[in-house]
Amino acid sequence: MGAEVVVEGLTKSFGKQAIWRDVTLTLPPGEVSAMLGPSGTGKSVFLKSMIGLLKPDRGRCVINGVDIVTCSEHKLYEIRKLFGVLFQDGALFGSMNLYDNVAFPLREHTKKSETEIRRIVQEKLEMTGLAGADKKLPGEISGGMRKRAGLARALVLDPQIILVDEPDSGLDPVRTAYISQLLIDLNTQIDATILIVSHNINLARTVPDNLGMLFRKELVMFGPREVLLTSDEPVVEQFLNGRKRGPIGMSEEKDTATMAREEAEAAAGHHDGSPDEDVRGVIPQMQPSPGLPERSGERRRKDRVMRILHTLPPAAQEGIIESLSPEDQQRYGVHPHMLVKSTPRPTPSPGPVPSQHQGQLPADQVAQFPGQQRPGQHRMRPADPGQGQG
């Protein structure tokens, strides 16, 4: 199973430009998570910080007990071997054919024989639908194929964590659907922890187990997909609906006067071209291709989410319960339209409670993974039944 990634209070700036601060989340092992956010909110910077290519100003990013923010170069080198990264353009060497590109990490980082390398490269090319394309140069193939070749290369060292930067960039919707399916199939086959960075709404709604969103230099939310998909938090709602009206503006954040003007214009009947339909709601998640086994990450996530169900907002609870099969509903002792009441929580310690204005929900409405702590919120007690880590 993939490694868990625990991020606590991670903060990054370039000189005086703050990118994001106090990002706290846990990527559950073997599950697929996606980080959304408007352009320029620092999603790629987040990915690069997670693998130690960029150094955060403060905070922790702990993988297998090692904090990659403070560890030695030697430890970082070791930890990086757990990662497979797919950069936006595949980051292939233009002068090497696909075979040599995919073989590159094996030749650089292992002492495997060429026979063994051939076996692994061919296996990964097959997994990514590129069997037979090994002699092609990156310049001779389509953008979608380049991404798949980048993915094949990311897989050769058997990564426990796969980071994927905008798998949909430059691809048409059909090719995006294919690469999305490939990511789900890979997760099924190798059970790696996957983090996808994207602003593709369709991918966000159908692929990941967990969703997060960066905006205004903060992590607005992170939790099971159903929490964001049913959220009425204005930033999340605007983003998932792809609307112009809302707090997200052309460059980043709109001022209050602009928002008020847009509200007034909308009330007066002006149509700004945004879709009328509200796409909020839980739609079925993409399943592994026929012939593949059940996805272990999905099964584990189901157990984990059912343990924290009572901590989630009612709409998310309903979405989760409704997406369970009748057998699972019976197994977990739930039924549609029931609301699992929140168990009393300890009184929060004094401290700033994130305000709606800052794009954050009050701490007790935010989906939190067990063992996680936010400012002003007590850590969930391990003794609390149903709060264990899935």
Ligand SMILES: Nc1ncnc2c1ncn2[C@@H]1O[C@H](COP(=O)(O)OP(=O)(O)OP(=O)(O)O)[C@@H](O)[C@H]1O
């Ligand atoms: N190495 C760097 N040095 C200085 N500034 C940087 C560096 N890398 C990124 N930035 C800045 O950090 C901000 C966030 O960039 P990033 O590429 O992470 O955004 P993003 O959310 O991935 O955007 P997009 O969705 O458009 O790819 C930008 O203002 C960018 O200019």
